[in-house]
Amino acid sequence: MSAVRRRALSILGALTAAALFGGLVGDPPTAPAARVSTAGVATAGSAEYVEDAHGIQVRRRYVVTGAPADRTVQAGDRIRISGDAVTARRHGRARARRVTLVERTSGRWRRVESTRTRRFGAWSVVLDAGTDLTTRTFRAELSRGRGLRGGASRSFRVRVVAGVTADPTPSAPDPGPATTPAPATGEVADPAEPLPAGYAGAGSASDWSALISGGSRWNPCEVIRWAYNPAGQGYDALADVQRAFARIAGASGLRFHYVGATSWRYLGSSDDASGFPGDTADIAVGWASAAELPVLSDMTVGYGGASGWTVPGADVRIRLRRGFLVLDNGHALPTGFDRPGWGQIELHEILHTLGLGHASGSNQLMYGTATWRNLTFGAGDLAGMTRIGAPAGCLS
Ligand SMILES: [Zn+2]
The missing domain is CATH 2.60.40.10 (Immunoglobulins)
Known part of the structure; x- marks a missing residue:
């Protein structure tokens, strides 16, 4: 590269x-x-x-x-x-x-x-x-x-x-990873869970940031495919992860489709050599232990990110084409979305894979600390999702 x-x-x-x-x-x-x-x-x-x-x-x-x-x-x-x-x-x-x-x-x-x-x-x-x-x-x-x-x-x-x-050795622009296809256009999307009627998020609508400086988002005009790897799972998270994607779809207008199981998981790299299943999925969700993935050491419970390429002339610097998130199977946290725990962490990490960074207020889901204060979307999270979601328009 x-x-x-x-x-x-x-x-x-x-x-x-x-x-x-x-x-x-x-x-x-x-x-x-x-x-x-x-x-x-x-x-x-x-x-x-x-x-x-x-x-x-x-x-x-x-x-x-x-x-x-x-x-x-x-x-x-x-x-x-x-x-x-x-x-x-x-x-x-x-x-x-x-x-x-x-x-x-x-x-x-x-x-x-x-x-x-x-x-x-x-x-x-x-x-x-x-x-x-x-x-x-x-x-x-x-x-x-x-x-x-x-x-x-x-x-x-x-x-x-x-x-x-x-750097003294300029070279030709890289054409991009050959094994990263565009998400399948027109693929059927899974059902979205709309925000409750009249829902208003807490905090400030300006309280959001981009995962990558200069802005980063997916093309909202294509269905984003995701896969789940149950190997070593701390609990059977598939239903929670599906619901997390559905809730984000309902708030952002992004469309997602669960394509099934994958054997790939993020262990420090998502590049082509790692075997990312780019022919079938755009985002891969999996589990790892702290021994397998050192960033999960201590009390770190999840890790998520995304990668993509510059798109000159667009409203964001980077069009994302690949996302990954990994959950730490060394922690027994509450499941679901009613209390601080896995559902909240999955929402937070998925939003990283979709291009959002951290918020500064503790009442935003994208705040770096998950507590009772940020169980669900705040005003900044919602504003961020409109900037990376369907309202932002197609990105070619
Ligand atoms: Zn985070």
């Missing part, structure tokens, strides 16, 4: 077990532990292949979290780091706190930057990546105060790489 710029991005949202199974009311804001990676090869040329994926995590509560927006940045560019901090005791009043970003150099943690959190704990800093091609290791620290615990986040790394414009 020369002439291909490939980008893999993963964002892990945090979800505490307490929030998942029980009372959120009065809980301090949970800490979305975003972990993002960008890896890729880039050469000159106009065709660009892009793949992004996001995971969702159930996790113990941190006092403070921090993570880079991109795990790889170009020399001379900026490193954007954001996180969350506990700013109130249970039932207490939330107040801003000071977070210090430290970097490990010569075996010691040294202060790089300090910032105040917002009242409910969100914080972010931007710093220069510098010009040394190296891997920088950071963590966020929070001091004790007002009866609140202090502590440090897990450390995270940012790789500083040479800029792609410096």
Whole structure:
């Protein structure tokens, strides 16, 4: 794959077990532990292949979290780091706190930057990546105060790489993966589940983002085919996944068709060499263990993404042609859609495969943390779905 710029991005949202199974009311804001990676090869040329994926995590509560927006940045560019901090005791009043970003150099943690959190704990800093091609290791620290615990986040790394414009070997544009056919036009779609009459989502209609920067969506004028791999399943999720697709169809106008079982699942790659069943399906849903797929380690319960190619002149940069989502069979979560659990996680991950990224408000399904607050579509989710769905028009 020369002439291909490939980008893999993963964002892990945090979800505490307490929030998942029980009372959120009065809980301090949970800490979305975003972990993002960008890896890729880039050469000159106009065709660009892009793949992004996001995971969702159930996790113990941190006092403070921090993570880079991109795990790889170009020399001379900026490193954007954001996180969350506990700013109130249970039932207490939330107040801003000071977070210090430290970097490990010569075996010691040294202060790089300090910032105040917002009242409910969100914080972010931007710093220069510098010009040394190296891997920088950071963590966020929070001091004790007002009866609140202090502590440090897990450390995270940012790789500083040479800029792609410096690539000295331009080559011809890649024509694209030969085994990725267009979805079958005119194929029968499965029934959609319309939104309840008068349904209004919570939160802000502007609270949504694209999975891939510059915008990413499927062609809504074709039926999107999906397959399910029951191997190693944590529970028989087919009915829940079918309903999740039906609900998204009802809200977005996208049309889906379940084509049956597949033996393929995402284990770190969805490219042609992985054997993605592109001749029969566009999206593949499966299960894996943390041992099989390291991004599912710890409390990460799902991982989903999509890939596609640039479409010059369209309203989005990338037309998606392949989607994948994998569920972690090491977790026993509630099934269905009535409580935080698998149905909600399937909705969230499917929306990643369809081109949506994370929302910033905890009442959006696309928020990185799944709780009682975002069991169903928020206003931002709905707006995002109109931008990737039928109202956006055909995409050739
Ligand atoms: Zn996500």
